[in-house]
Amino acid sequence: MILVFIEHKNCVLNKVSLEAIAAAQSIAKDLGLKVSAVIPCDKDCALAETIAQYNLEKVIVAKNPKLGIYTPDAYADAWEDVIKRENPQYVVMAHTYQVRDFAPKVAARLGKEVVGDCIRYTADGGKLTLTRRIFLGKLDADVTVGGDAPYFVTFQSGAFRGDNSEKGTANVESIDVNVGDIRMEAEEPFQEAKASVDLTKSEIIVAVGRGIKSQENLAVAQSLADALGADLAASRPICDAEWLPIDRQIGSSGQTVAPKVYIALGISGAIQHIVGMKNAGTIVAINKDAEAPIFDIADYGIVGDLFEAVPTLVEEIKKAKA
Amino acid sequence: MKIIVLMKQVANKDAVLRVGADEKWIDESNISQQTNESDGYALEEALRMKEAKGDGEVVVCTLGAQSAKTVLKDALARGADRAIHVVADNVNRLSPYQIAKAIADAIASENADLVYTGLQSDDASYGQTGVILAELLGIPHATIVIEVDRASLNGSLRVKRELESGWYQWFKYQLPALLTIQSGISQIRYASLKGIMAAKKKEIRDVTPTIEPFAGAQKIEKVYLPLKMKQTQMLGGGDAKKGAVELVEKLKTEVRVL
Numbered sequence: 001m002i003l004v005f006i007e008h009k010n011c012v013l014n015k016v017s018l019e020a021i022a023a024a025q026s027i028a029k030d031l032g033l034k035v036s037a038v039i040p041c042d043k044d045c046a047l048a049e050t051i052a053q054y055n056l057e058k059v060i061v062a063k064n065p066k067l068g069i070y071t072p073d074a075y076a077d078a079w080e081d082v083i084k085r086e087n088p089q090y091v092v093m094a095h096t097y098q099v100r101d102f103a104p105k106v107a108a109r110l111g112k113e114v115v116g117d118c119i120r121y122t123a124d125g126g127k128l129t130l131t132r133r134i135f136l137g138k139l140d141a142d143v144t145v146g147g148d149a150p151y152f153v154t155f156q157s158g159a160f161r162g163d164n165s166e167k168g169t170a171n172v173e174s175i176d177v178n179v180g181d182i183r184m185e186a187e188e189p190f191q192e193a194k195a196s197v198d199l200t201k202s203e204i205i206v207a208v209g210r211g212i213k214s215q216e217n218l219a220v221a222q223s224l225a226d227a228l229g230a231d232l233a234a235s236r237p238i239c240d241a242e243w244l245p246i247d248r249q250i251g252s253s254g255q256t257v258a259p260k261v262y263i264a265l266g267i268s269g270a271i272q273h274i275v276g277m278k279n280a281g282t283i284v285a286i287n288k289d290a291e292a293p294i295f296d297i298a299d300y301g302i303v304g305d306l307f308e309a310v311p312t313l314v315e316e317i318k319k320a321k322a
Numbered sequence: 323m324k325i326i327v328l329m330k331q332v333a334n335k336d337a338v339l340r341v342g343a344d345e346k347w348i349d350e351s352n353i354s355q356q357t358n359e360s361d362g363y364a365l366e367e368a369l370r371m372k373e374a375k376g377d378g379e380v381v382v383c384t385l386g387a388q389s390a391k392t393v394l395k396d397a398l399a400r401g402a403d404r405a406i407h408v409v410a411d412n413v414n415r416l417s418p419y420q421i422a423k424a425i426a427d428a429i430a431s432e433n434a435d436l437v438y439t440g441l442q443s444d445d446a447s448y449g450q451t452g453v454i455l456a457e458l459l460g461i462p463h464a465t466i467v468i469e470v471d472r473a474s475l476n477g478s479l480r481v482k483r484e485l486e487s488g489w490y491q492w493f494k495y496q497l498p499a500l501l502t503i504q505s506g507i508s509q510i511r512y513a514s515l516k517g518i519m520a521a522k523k524k525e526i527r528d529v530t531p532t533i534e535p536f537a538g539a540q541k542i543e544k545v546y547l548p549l550k551m552k553q554t555q556m557l558g559g560g561d562a563k564k565g566a567v568e569l570v571e572k573l574k575t576e577v578r579v580l
Contacts, residue, residue, distance in 0.1 A: 071493075072453075072462070072463060072464070072465075073462060096486065097465075097466055097483075097484065097485055097486050098485075100449055100450075100453075100465055100466070101453070101463075101464075101465045101466070101483075103450075104418075104449075104450030104453035104454055104457075105453050105454075105456070105457050105463070107450075107454075107538075108419060108422070108450075108453070108454040108457040108458070109457060111419075111537070111538050112419075112538040113417055113418050113419050113448075113450065113454070113538055113539065113540050114450055115540050116447075116448065116449055116450065117447065117449070129543065132447070133447070133548070134445065134446055134447055134545065135333065135339055135348070135444070135445055135447075136335070136444050136447075137548070138339050138547075138548075139339060139341070139348070139545050139546065139547060139548065140545065140546055140547070140548045140549070141542045141543075141544070141545045142542070142543045142544045142545075142546075143540050143541065143542055143543065144540070144541050144543055145538065145539075145540045145541070146536075146537055146538060146539050146540075146541060147536075147537035147538035147539070148537070148538075183462035183495065183496055183499075184462055184464065184493045184494060184495045184496075184499075185493065185494040186491060186492075186493050187491060187492040187493065187494075188491070189485055189489050189490065189491040190489070190490060190491070191488050191489050191490075192488055192490060203579075204579060210335075228579070236505065236506065237505075239506065240505055240506030241509075242509075252486065253484055253486070253504075254488075255487075255488075256487070260577075260579060261573070261577060261579055268335070281577075282577045283552075284569065285554075286562070286565075289336070289338070291338060291339075293548065295554055295556075296548050296550050296551060296552070296554075297551055297552055298552065298554045299552060299554065299555065300554065300555050300556075300557055300569055300572055301554045301555070301556045301557065302556075302557050302558050302562060302565035302566065302569060303556065303558070303560055303562075303565075304558060304560060304561065304562025304565055305562050306562070308562035308563055308566075309558075309562040309563065309565055309566040309569075310566070312562075312563045312566035312567060313566040313569060313570060316566060316567055316570035317570055317573075317580060320570055320573075320574055320580045321580060
């Protein structure tokens with residue numbers, strides 16, 4: 001059996017879990033296994049009926065009063081209990097921040113590791129080979145796991161399509177799971193002051209990365225944004241350095257955007273950035289490093305100095321618009 | 323108050339990587355190395371905690387080849403008090419559990435109040451060494467910490483975790499605890515000349531670990547350049563200005579945004 005984790009907050013689904021269902025169903029087909037979903041909750045989770053409409057063996061609501069608000073200790077205990085009862089071959093999860101927090105703990109407790117942030121897999125001889133991105137996206141690694149089941153696998157957001165998960169009917173089964181002492185107290189999650197710029201609505205985005213070199217040089221990128229009527233955005237290092245406010249950040253910890261055109265200036269294309277912009281209509285990359293991973297997803301690429309390219313771009317755009 | 327900071331030496335971000343002859347890792351000869359980015363932030367946060375408290379000890383620890391001493395020396399120059407070097411070659415062949423176990427063996431007797439690590443390494447990016455280590459040490463953990471409420475320290479500590487899409491959450495931990503620190507938590511200081519001089523007198527203790535085979539280890543079978551997902555039109559042929567002219571033409575005729 002494959003167990004797939006359904007992530008939720010107050011019984012509201014994190015939709016990336018549907019991608020995990022699609023991944024688990026795909027692996028199940030290749031290996032001749034069945035899939036069951038696991039929802040940790042403090043009550044008979046309202047989400048269970050929704051998840052029961054997918055092609056699953058069963059939906060297990062792992063219930064304990066301590067599972068109302070997420071803590072790594074409670075989730076690790078609950079999962080350990082479920083795994084010991086169900087003896088799965090694989091445990092499949094989406095590679096979310098929450099999963100990154102508790103999954104390695106569960107795995108370690110059972111003498112296992114997590115093969116994390118996978119982008120695809122191949123099945124051969126009843127076992128999986130997982131592919132992960134390493135070196136900030138510059139290389140791929142094919143990975144196998146040793147030892148006995150269960151094997152823990154997490155998939156990167158977008159590796160599978162949630163709307164490809166197969167529908168069906170499943171029984172809902174509620175079980176009371178054991179949760180021991182919790183060594184941390186969780187407060188309510190909150191959203192920081194609403195972003196002043198909503199980049200998700202931008203038609204054109206000019207984004208800068210470390211290649212811009214200094215805060216003063218942002219004016220170069222701004223001139224291009226002005227010429228195109230675009231919004232200025234950045235990769236994480238730029239916002240970490242406080243050259244631009246965090247509401248301009250694109251990527252897993254910032255905004256996820258899909259503009260018509262995305263122009264990446266001096267951005268190498270670490271995975272954490274790419275997940276936030278890969279669905280842009282047209283991606284343009286300007287980078288000195290011909291091997292920067294950003295070129296793998298770009299429609300148009302210029303290998304060269306952005307400080308040479310951008311002024312020419314601005315000039316030519318003005319001509320074209322005149 | 324004792325804080326142990328785990329730091330790793332990784333390939334420089336701007337290094338041009340070549341796949342090694344055995345196709346299981348990069349060719350590390352002639353690759354410039356640097357301290358893993360988020361580990362630098364972990365150190366900074368530990369130093370700030372010590373400064374806020376007015377006393378305490380910051381101990382840096384790395385697992386790596388002799389070349390990784392550079393990372394420790396740099397940390398000592400920035401203000402760490404002493405260092406532990408778990409000496410191991412070919413770290414890339416170790417799985418995250420094996421790495422965590424070797425570090426746990428080396429630091430367990432230190433009985434630190436806090437252990438800080440970066441949230442993941444920029445080379446193998448397993449993102450779980452810290453969490454496994456906490457489990458092996460029997461202490462609670464928080465990952466992707468973006469703020470530490472240093473004033474709250476009193477047998478317990480409040481920390482802010484980054485969630486996704488601009489959400490955050492505060493947690494209160496009983497100590498000892500392990501935190502994995504997110505990049506950008508604070509601005510990293512430079513080593514002063516005084517710091518560099520003082521570092522020469524600080525202790526770096528070498529530890530030779532016993533690394534046992536681990537049945538559940540994940541194994542890298544092959545590394546390679548990512549398969550291209552798109553047909554990229556490369557413009558300008560290496561001439562940035564020419565590329566810019568060609569790009570505007572494409573934006574006009576193919577993308578039609580001009």
